[in-house]
Amino acid sequence: MASDSLQGSLELLILKTLEAGPNHGFGITIHIDSVSGGLLRVEEGSLYPALHRLQKDGLLSAAWEVTPNGRRARYYSLTAAGRKKLARAVEGWASLSKGVNRLLRFA
Amino acid sequence: MSDERDEIRRELDAHLEMRAEQLREQGVANADEEARRRFGNKAKAYEATRQVHVREWVESVGQDLLYAWRSFRRTPGFTLAAVATMALGIGAATSVFSVVDRILFRPLAYAQEERLVWLGMLAPIAGDIEFALAPDYDDWRRKQTVFEEFTAMRGGFDCDLMLNEPLRVRCARVEWNFLPTVGLAARLGRNLNADDDRPGAPPVALISSGLWSRRFGGSATALGQKIDVDGQPVEVVGVLPAGFELPTMSNADILLTNQIDYSQQVRGTSTMILRAYARLKPGVSLAQAQAAFEPLFADALTYVPERFRKEVKFRMYSLRDRQVRDTRTAPLMLLGAVLAVFLIACANVANLLLARAAGRQREIAIRRAIGAGRARILRQMVTESLLLCFAGCALGLWLASGLLQLFVYLAPAGIPRLAEATLDGRVLGMSFAISLFAGLVFGAVPVLQGPRVSSPRRVWLRPALVAGQIAISVVLLTGAGLLTQSLYRMQSVPLGFAPDNLVAANITLSRGRYPERERRLEFFRSLERNLAGIPGVTGVALADSIPPAGGTFAMIYSNINVEGRAGGAREGTGGMVPHRFVTPGYFATMGIPILRGRGFNEDDRRQPDSVIVLGERLAKMLFGSDDPLEKVVRTGSRREVVIGVAADVRNEGIKTSISPEYYELHNAGGAWPANYSYVLLRAPADAGVSERLLRTEIQRLDSRISVEPEAVRQRVAKLTAQPKFQASLLSLFAALGVLLAAVGLYAGISYLVIQRTREIGVRMALGATKGDVAAMVLRQAGRWTVVGIALGVAGAIALSRFVETLLFGVPARDPVTLALVALLLAAVALVAAWVPARRAMAVDPMEAIRHE
Secondary structure (H helix, E strand, C coil), X not given: CHHHXXXXXXXXXXXXXXXXXXXXXXXXXXXXXXXXXXXXXXXXXXXXXXXXXXXHXXXXXXXXXXXXXXXXXXXXXXXXXXXXXXXXXXXHHHHHHHHHHHHHHHC | CHHHHHHHHHXXXXXXXXXXXXXXXXXXXXXXXXXXXXXXXXXXXXHHHXXXXXXXXXXXXXXXXXXXXXXXXXXXXXXXXXXXXXXXXXXXXXXXXXXXXXXXXXXXXXXXXXXXXXXXXXXXXXXXXXXXXXXXXXXXXXHCCCEEEEEEEEEEEEXXXXXXXXXXXXXXXXXXXXXXXXXXXXXXXXXXXXXXXXXXXXXXXXXXXXXXXHHHCCCHHHCXXXXXXXXEEEEEEEXXXXXXXXXXXXXXXXXXECCCCHHHCCCCCCCCEEEEEEEECCCCCHHHHHHHHHHHHHHHHCCCCHHHHHHCEEEEEEHHHHHHHHHCHHHHHHHHHHHHHHHHHHHHHHHHHHHHHHHCHHHHHHHHXXXXXXXXXXXXXXXXXXXXXXXXXXXXXXXXXXXXXXXXXXXXXXCCCCCCCCCCHHHHXXXXXXXXXXXXXXXXXXXXXXXXXXXXXXXXXXXXXXXXXXXXXXXXXXXXXXXXXXXXHHHCCCCCCCCCCEEEEEEECCCCCCCCHHHHHHHHHHHHHHHHCCCCCCEEEEEXXXXXXXXXXXXXXXXXXXXXXXXXXXXXXXXXXXXXXXCCCHHHHHXXXXXXXXXXXXXXXXXXXXXXXEEXXXXXXXXXXXXXXXXXXXXXXXXXXXXXXXXXXXXXXXXXXXXXXXXXXXXXXXXXXXXXXXXXXXXXXXXXXXXXXXXXXXXXXXXXXXXXXXXXXXXXXXXXXXXXXXXXXXXXXXXXXXXXXXXXXXXXXXXXXXXXXXXXXXXXXXXXXXXXXXXXXXXXXXXXXXXXXXXXXXXXXXXXXXXXXHCCCCCCCCHHHHHHXXXXXXXXXXXXXXXXXXXXXXXXXXXXXXXX
16 A cells, blocks of 8 residues: 555545545646645646546546536546545555654654 | 547646636636646646556457457367368468459559550451551651650560570560660669660660579679570670569560661551550540540551451550450459358358357346446457457468469469469458458447347348358359360360370571571471481471461461452451461371372472462362362462362360461472471370480580470460369369358258257157158258359359350350259258258257256
8 A cells, every 4th residue: 555655645635525526627626725725736737647547447437517617527526436445545544644753753 | 439539638628728717817817828837738648648548448458358268268169160261261362362463453563554555456467466567656656746655566586595505585676765665774784775776786685684693693794795696696785673574464584676777667568567555644644645546547547458447446555454354354253253252251150150149148148237338248249250350361371372382383374473473461461451351240240130039130141141152152163164164175176186296396596597598498408307217206397387376377368369260359358367387297297187189298399389288178268169179379479289188277276266277388488498497296205205306306406406395285285274274273162162151051050950959849749750850951951042042043144244255165154054053052052951950850859848
């Protein structure tokens, strides 16, 4: 788990964002940006490959819908498998950060 | 996939627009630009996103392949049958395609060949080949406006090349601009030029690549060498490109200059025959050129003697059309035959796949139940059939390379460009394309047919496939039957002479060393004497030509007149009468009976111009039932007494009817004997012994003469070599087709019996006898067969006119052949259906009903 955690962190952020409800790629960017208080900035170019990979793996489903502004956008939502994966990923992240924190304190 | 690409693009665009909108609301100037800047490299993001899907697709194809492989391993019998059948079909088709491609489809080895034309006069005096008289050609080339280049040649002829040892090769004389006209250049050295072509210029030659590498070791030192061609020293100035051939589709080892003095070529008197070829100017169509030549042709016609004009026509063709006109039928027929075999093979594979699909319905139902879409199932099926077809293709190509070698080995000389046939990229591409096509169709058919077992379409499709196979087999067998019969008839045509124990050699005396008639006469006399003196030799003769291959001199029939009989000039030529110059021993040596009077004797040789022997047919044409002996006949300017009548012989090959002919003495006429002659030797010995004897005796007199003796029996066999080749190939394909069709019928009926086992059991339980059951199965097979045979007979009749020109002595719609073919196929079908019928009879009703 730990080895792909850093790369997996974007996926974790996506899954977590979508836990709140279906959203499109741009919406996910805004959400992560605002919730993290600007600390985490999603590299937009790598967002979409990640979304499509998650969808292909069956963690997300996607559908074209109309935004409140009347624009057509592709909305992603969590599947059951996605929720499970999110739960495991949160756990994994917690243990990883716990480990890192301990190491930092010890040093 | 294209949907996906589009979708990703739209998704990224939506992102950029939303960002821009957000930025605009925040009051950022150049919002669009800023949005793009923040996003980074859009193309890269797009590519990365798309890769996600490509990888998925590749992975799933891998799955399909693995799945297909497993399923083939489970059914090795099916797999082997399907692959072997495809391999047979593709192998046969590929090998034949590689042979006929060069003749039928591939561009000629000339640059921009589509602009090359062949033009000339068609007249009885030169058979069915267009020619141009030298003064006409000279006139046309000066007046024409439609050609970029205009050239002429004097056709290919045998010549003697002296290089350490005498060698007989093919020569042609051409105008200096011949190579530029056909768009070629010497690969080494230089082309001919106008100076070389001036009458009296020192003779130069271009030699073929083959001769260059065989005899000069492919060395540049060949250039500038003097070679001895027919006794004349000729300087080699260049080497022809590899694969060079004359527009007549024959090879040439040496190209010499024409060196015609056109000022001496006068219309109305010159009879020098040329072949004329030209290159159209860019943008000029053939029709335009033909129109432009109308007045020139009309003018040339006025120089033709008036009574012959009706029989003379002028023609202009595209070179390619003219070339393939005479050689097209046989290759097209062979190509049609292998395509037919290929179709039969395809039908078998389709049948196999249908049966397999029927057996896999459960498996497919399960796959669909666990979420595989129709498209995915279709892809799986297509993957499997493509795999089968490509495996068949690979095996087929291997088979094709073997078959190709077999063809080249079996093929007689004279099939143009056969030796160059290879399985090159073009041919491989064709095989690949047909395998791909077959794979896609086969894969799609069972799926599109739907999953229902008892769908009426399925019941209809399999019998249609079987009937189609039988129909195609009928067509193939009919063709093979017709060709085989014509071959037999050709071989049993009475030739009019006895070809066994007879050898012949055509020799040429060098003009340089035998310039005068007396020298040639002396040579031929000595040769005759020496040969006749050998113990065991029973006949020796010389003749300027020998039957049955044509190549004789010919006299216009209306120029042959019986003295003292009114008649004068008749209308038209009346056709051509071949004649030959022979020594007294000719009739006995050839085994041609003298029907009346006598043949030539030694006394006649002292007054050679005074006697003539008529062929039976000519005697009848000239004298009817009157006695021709002692009558005086004028042939052209000669006046000769008829001393005998000889039986007719086949002169112009086997397929043409017997023509009238006459004989004169070998030393008759001012120019005779010419510097060439056939030497005939009859001896009751092995042909090899006689051939060696002939060569030794000739070279004892002059070691620089090349001698290539040949048994006359072999010469005769050559005439039927091509029909034999065609008949054997077509028979091979027909046999293959029938075999495959029989297998198809057998498999079809077997499948039917298995499907209906339960029903058969019920019927038997209800009192049907074994006979009834067998009859039921055979009736089913019979219905398919009858439909197939009927269709096949109709098809054979419809196609008959295409093979008409290949046939001899048998009508293209020969009812006997058709009836025999139909019977044969019915018998084959009966055998193929009998095995499953017996299996049906052996059904145990109790077991069949309990089953399942």
